[in-house]
Each structure stands twice: as structure tokens, then as C-alpha cells.
Amino acid sequence: MGRxxxxxxxxxxxxxxxxxxxxxxxxxxxxxxxxxxxxxEFNISDFNEPGKAFGPDELYAAIDRxxxxxxxxxxIADMKxxxxxxxxKGMEAKAAExxxxxxxxxxxxxxxxxxxxxx
Numbered sequence: 001m002g003r004x005x006x007x008x009x010x011x012x013x014x015x016x017x018x019x020x021x022x023x024x025x026x027x028x029x030x031x032x033x034x035x036x037x038x039x040x041e042f043n044i045s046d047f048n049e050p051g052k053a054f055g056p057d058e059l060y061a062a063i064d065r066x067x068x069x070x071x072x073x074x075x076i077a078d079m080k081x082x083x084x085x086x087x088x089k090g091m092e093a094k095a096a097e098x099x100x101x102x103x104x105x106x107x108x109x110x111x112x113x114x115x116x117x118x119x
Contacts, residue, residue: 001043002037002040002041002043003040003041003042004067004068004069005068005070005071005076006040006042006068006069006070006071006076007070007071007072007076008073010040011059011063011068011070013040014036014040014042015056015060017032017035017036018036018055018059019056021033021055022053022055046067047059047062047067047068
């Protein structure tokens with residue numbers, strides 16, 4: 001799931017991309033959806049009805065039904081910064097966990113050789 005809180009300027013850019021998507025060929029539509037997901041964390045599937053096209057009208061309908069909130073630019077910037085900090089912390093924790101799980105093969109070999117010598 002992507003975000004559901006955007007600034008007014010982001011909504012304008014998303015609406016423009018959705019207009020372009022409606023007029024584009026299949027390959028260009030794929031590129032536009034990728035940009036929406038990666039740059040704006042906007043997943044069409046979070047807001048549309050399955051099987052129906054999603055364009056600017058549906059975007060504004062989602063805003064009207066409060067599925068999408070519009071906040072000021074400063075709040076959105078703070079929210080993005082917090083998400084990035086959380087993402088970094090998660091990556092660091094994952095790296096530390098992976099490091100803890102790594103086996104020191106030289107130590108394992110030494111222990112194996114000692115065990116074999118005792119047998």
C-alpha cells in the first residue's frame with residue numbers, strides 16, 4: 001500500500017500523469033504507473049474499483065470521499081523524511097541481523113577439525 005496523504009502540488013502532478021496515462025499506449029502506461037508508484041508512492045489499486053479505468057476524475061472522486069487527504073507541503077515533507085528515517089533504521093537493523101547470522105567459516109572449520117581429532 002502506498003500513501004494516502006499528498007500535497008496539492010503532488011495531486012496536480014498525479015492528475016497530469018493520470019491524464020497522460022489515459023491517452024498513452026500500453027508501454028507508456030506502464031512507465032507512468034511505475035513513476036506514480038516510485039516517485040509519489042501512489043498505487044492506483046489502493047483507490048479504484050477493480051476492472052475500471054482510473055483517471056483524474058477518479059482521483060478527485062477519491063479526494064471527495066476522503067480516501068486521499070490533502071495536506072500542506074511542510075507536513076508532507078516531514079512525513080517523507082520520517083518514512084526515509086524509518087526505512088534507513090529498518091535497513092540497518094536488517095543488515096545487523098544478517099551480520100549476526102553469518103558464520104565465521106574459519107572458526108567453524110577449526111571447531112570441526114578439533115571435533116574430528118577427538119573422534
